[in-house]
Amino acid sequence: MHPPRTVRTFLTFLTSRTSRTARTARTFLTSRSSLTFRTWRPLAAATALGLAFLFPALASPAAAQPAPLTGLDAYVERAMAAWEVPGLALAVVRGDSVLYARGYGVTRLGESEAVDEHTLFAIASTTKAFTAAALASLVDEGKVAWDDPVTRHLPGFVLADAYVSRELTVRDLLTHRAGAARLDNLWIASPFDREEILRRARHLPQVEGFRERYGYNNILYIAAGELAAAASGRSWDTLLEERFFGPLGMERSTTRTAVVEARGNSAHAHTRIEGDVHAIPRRDYDAIGGAGAAWSSVHDMARWIRLHLARGTFEGERLLSEARFDEMYAPHTVIGIDSTTTRLHPSNHFAAYALGWRVQDLHGRKVVQHSGSINYTRTQVTLVPEEGIGVVAVANLSSSNLQLALSHWILDALQGREPEDWSGAYLELAQRSDSASARSAADLEAARLPDVGPSLPLEAYTGRYDDALFGEMRIVREEMASGTGLVLHYSPEYVADLEPWHQDIYRATWRRPGAGRTFVRFTLDTRGRVTEAVVEGYATFRRVGEASPE
Numbered sequence: 001m002h003p004p005r006t007v008r009t010f011l012t013f014l015t016s017r018t019s020r021t022a023r024t025a026r027t028f029l030t031s032r033s034s035l036t037f038r039t040w041r042p043l044a045a046a047t048a049l050g051l052a053f054l055f056p057a058l059a060s061p062a063a064a065q066p067a068p069l070t071g072l073d074a075y076v077e078r079a080m081a082a083w084e085v086p087g088l089a090l091a092v093v094r095g096d097s098v099l100y101a102r103g104y105g106v107t108r109l110g111e112s113e114a115v116d117e118h119t120l121f122a123i124a125s126t127t128k129a130f131t132a133a134a135l136a137s138l139v140d141e142g143k144v145a146w147d148d149p150v151t152r153h154l155p156g157f158v159l160a161d162a163y164v165s166r167e168l169t170v171r172d173l174l175t176h177r178a179g180a181a182r183l184d185n186l187w188i189a190s191p192f193d194r195e196e197i198l199r200r201a202r203h204l205p206q207v208e209g210f211r212e213r214y215g216y217n218n219i220l221y222i223a224a225g226e227l228a229a230a231a232s233g234r235s236w237d238t239l240l241e242e243r244f245f246g247p248l249g250m251e252r253s254t255t256r257t258a259v260v261e262a263r264g265n266s267a268h269a270h271t272r273i274e275g276d277v278h279a280i281p282r283r284d285y286d287a288i289g290g291a292g293a294a295w296s297s298v299h300d301m302a303r304w305i306r307l308h309l310a311r312g313t314f315e316g317e318r319l320l321s322e323a324r325f326d327e328m329y330a331p332h333t334v335i336g337i338d339s340t341t342t343r344l345h346p347s348n349h350f351a352a353y354a355l356g357w358r359v360q361d362l363h364g365r366k367v368v369q370h371s372g373s374i375n376y377t378r379t380q381v382t383l384v385p386e387e388g389i390g391v392v393a394v395a396n397l398s399s400s401n402l403q404l405a406l407s408h409w410i411l412d413a414l415q416g417r418e419p420e421d422w423s424g425a426y427l428e429l430a431q432r433s434d435s436a437s438a439r440s441a442a443d444l445e446a447a448r449l450p451d452v453g454p455s456l457p458l459e460a461y462t463g464r465y466d467d468a469l470f471g472e473m474r475i476v477r478e479e480m481a482s483g484t485g486l487v488l489h490y491s492p493e494y495v496a497d498l499e500p501w502h503q504d505i506y507r508a509t510w511r512r513p514g515a516g517r518t519f520v521r522f523t524l525d526t527r528g529r530v531t532e533a534v535v536e537g538y539a540t541f542r543r544v545g546e547a548s549p550e
Contacts, residue, residue, distance in 0.1 A: 066099045068413045076104055076406060079423035083430075084277050085397045086270050087115040091298035092410055093305045093390040101298050107396070108268035109279045117299040120252055120266040121394040122285070123379045124292045124372025127255075128221055129328075130304075131290035132174055132356025134228045134239050136324035143231045146171045146327065146355075153227045158202040164210045165202075173224040174355045175332040176216050179208035183469070184218055185538050187288045190470060191491040194222055194289045203469035214333045214353060218291040225290020236290055248307060248314055250300035255293045257284040266295070267396040269376035271514040277397060280513040282375055283493065292374050298392050301381065305390035308368075308383055328355040329368050329385070344425060363415060369407075373398065376514065382407045389414050398514070401426045449502035456504070456530070458486055461522055464548065465533050465541035475533065476547045488520065488535075508535070 065072055069092065080088055087105035091098060103115030138144040150157055150168045158165045159180055172178050181204050187197055201219055208215050225236040232239050237255040245253045252263060260266050269282045286293050296304075303314070312320035331352030341348060351360040357368045369382040376398035382391045391410050393403035405422035412419040454461070458477055466472045473490045475498070486498040488508055494515070496508035504522040523532040533541045 069100055069410065071419075072100070072410070072413070075409060075419075075423070079402055079405065079427075080105060082423065082427055083395075083397070083400050083402045085395045085400050085402055086277065086279075087119070087267055088393070088395040088402065089115055089117060089119055089121065089298040090406060090410075091117065091302040091305075091392050092414075093302050093309065094414065095388040096306055096310060098302045098306075101302055103298070107266065109270055109277060113265070115267065115396075116265070118252060118265060118297045120254075120260055120263065120295045120297055121379065121396065122267075122292075122375040122377045123294050123296050123301070123381075123394065124374035124377065125218075126370045126372045126379050126381045127290065127292045127294040128174075129356040129370060129381070130240055130244060130294060131221060131225050131228065131236070132328055133320065133324075134232075134236070134243055135170060135174070135224065136320055136328060136355075137243050138228060138231050139327075140321050140324060144170060144228075150223065150227060153230045154198075154223065157198055157223055157227075159206070160202060160204055161206040161210070164206060167210065170224070170227065171332070171355070172211070173220045173227065176214055176220075176353050177211045177333045178217060178220055179206055179210045179212060179215060180217055180220065181205040181207045182215065182217050182219075183538075186219060186470065187222070187285070187291075189491055189494040189538075190287075191493075192471070193287050194226060197287060198223055198226060200469050200471075214335050218288060221291035222287075222289045228290070237293075240294070243319065244304070244307075245300075247317065247319055248300070248303040250296065250303055253294065253296040253300045255286070255289070255295070257286050257295075260295050267377060267394070269398075269514075270396050271376045271398040273514060278513065280376065285374055288374070292372060298394065301392040302390075305381070305383065305392060309385065309388050309390055311385075325385075329357060329359055329366075330354055331359050340429065362411075363417075365415075371404065378403050380404045380407050382411070384411065384415075387415065399430065401430060452502045454500050454504055454506075455524070456528065458484065461486055461506075461530055461533075462547045463530070463543050464545045466544045467539040467541045470539045470541070472544075473533075473535075473541055474547045490538075 076088065076090065085105065086109040087103065087107050089103040091101040093099065101117040103117055103119055105115050107113045107115055107119060135144055139146060144153065147169045150170060150173060151165070159168065159178070164178060168178060183204060186192070186200070192200065197219060201223070204219065228239055229236045234242065240255060244250065254260060269280050270277055271280055307314045307319060308325070311322045311325045312318055331354055333353040335351040335353060335358065337348060337351055345362060347361070347363045349361050351358065354368070357370050360367050365384050365386050367382060367384055369380070372379040377394065377396050378398065378400050379394045380392070380403040383389070389411065391407045393406045395403050402423060405426040408422040409419045462475050462477055464472060464474055473488060475486055475488050477484055478487045480497070486506065488496040488498055493512055494510060496510045498506040498508050498520060501507045501519065504524065506520045507517055508520050509517050518536045521534040522530050523534065525531050531543055533543070535541060
């Protein structure tokens with residue numbers, strides 16, 4: 001792999017010398033071996049010292065930072081090293097001015113393309129605010145009302161519960177209170193487009209009472225996006241382009257993966273595999289639509305933040321009425337505050353979901369914010385409307401909470417507090433979580449029943465299986481390096497090798513890097529025939545016939 005740009009700068013300097021050191025540096029600079037983040041980190045630290053000595057100007061980026069943010073660059077770089085984040089971008093807005101916008105690190109581990117303020121990142125669930133704003137623009141035009149029945153605009157949209165289907169409103173789609181099961185694998189793993197996902201939503205189990213409590217649901221936000229499309233006569237993608245991306249000058253932003261690939265300068269996906277950070281293939285998640293399909297840069301997102309801080313105007317043009325912002329920021333569904341949040345943020349007394357945003361209090365101010373994670377990228381957008389402050393931070397590592405930590409550091413600095421080491425605090429939480437996960441995995445292994453294998457021959461588990469929500473999957477026998485085994489085929493992206501666990505339970509390891517594992521439990525009838533396969537995180541698939549050859 002290639003080291004980061006700062007390391008490459010120093011190594012390029014070294015390679016101008018004809019020495020053993022130069023030869024070593026040239027070898028490292030041009031190597032494309034499978035080195036991981038940790039391999040070159042010690043060299044990066046030594047390189048930084050060399051750069052500071054040889055090129056003092058390069059080691060002093062703080063000179064370009066606004067006074068309240070002095071020290072931010074150095075803090076970001078130290079924190080990125082601690083979290084092992086390959087690339088990150090930040091923008092800070094105050095009033096109608098962008099105080100700060102820049103990138104750090106690389107778009108892809110092992111390559112040299114630098115992240116800058118124009119690098120595209122998958123902004124995930126922070127897309128929900130765009131969907132809510134698109135609907136707000138239609139409210140302004142009288143084409144939609146927040147309390148319209150969903151069926152007025154999407155006549156074919158039905159949920160499992162007839163009462164919920166009849167009473168469900170536009171506001172309910174946006175506030176995570178409908179009570180339907182979340183089941184994100186329907187959009188993550190399935191081969192379905194938005195239309196098919198919504199057609200199958202009639203089979204989403206009702207797991208909570210209607211409007212009783214908070215229950216995050218991406219599928220209902222897909223419905224919100226398609227409702228906006230139906231009411232406007234435009235696709236959801238075109239609606240965002242016409243209402244926001246175009247008028248705000250968000251020239252690189254898009255909701256289409258094909259456009260991202262064509263535009264270049266985009267962040268790649270990274271996740272941890274057995275403890276080390278790896279770059280993995282990026283996926284097309286266009287099917288998630290209004291719930292999380294947008295891509296943007298911090299340069300463009302700073303323009304979006306300016307629209308919010310100005311309550312609907314941008315460079316003299318009004319895009320949304322002020323009344324819509326009061327509605328979008330109004331608490332609707334109470335969110336519980338856990339003990340960890342209380343310990344870290346004792347000034348946080350309430351949290352709720354609004355329309356496309358989470359709202360809370362912090363240090364005596366109302367904070368409007370949202371996070372997001374998709375394609376192994378993490379995003380945080382934070383607004384303090386009373387003080388005209390906005391922050392966006394994006395990192396291309398799935399396990400990083402660094403973007404949230406940096407947002408708190410920046411709020412501290414801009415609100416006159418001494419910035420705390422939020423990166424250290426959140427990293428400690430992440431490490432504790434990793435340790436708990438490791439203990440849980442060890443406990444699971446210890447609970448495995450030894451020498452209790454499947455009750456039937458492999459052939460008996462093969463077949464076609466079907467579920468009304470998730471559709472069809474096939475289980476077939478295939479030849480592998482270790483011999484003949486069972487393979488689960490759900491979609492082109494989701495194929496898993498099945499390993500006998502104990503009894504009629506198999507552990508499924510998805511072939512897609514970073515997709516992890518799950519368990520498949522087969523159910524037998526009284527005659528010893530397989531009737532069902534229960535796939536954890538998915539559904540109970542009913543066996544419907546023999547597996548057909550591909």
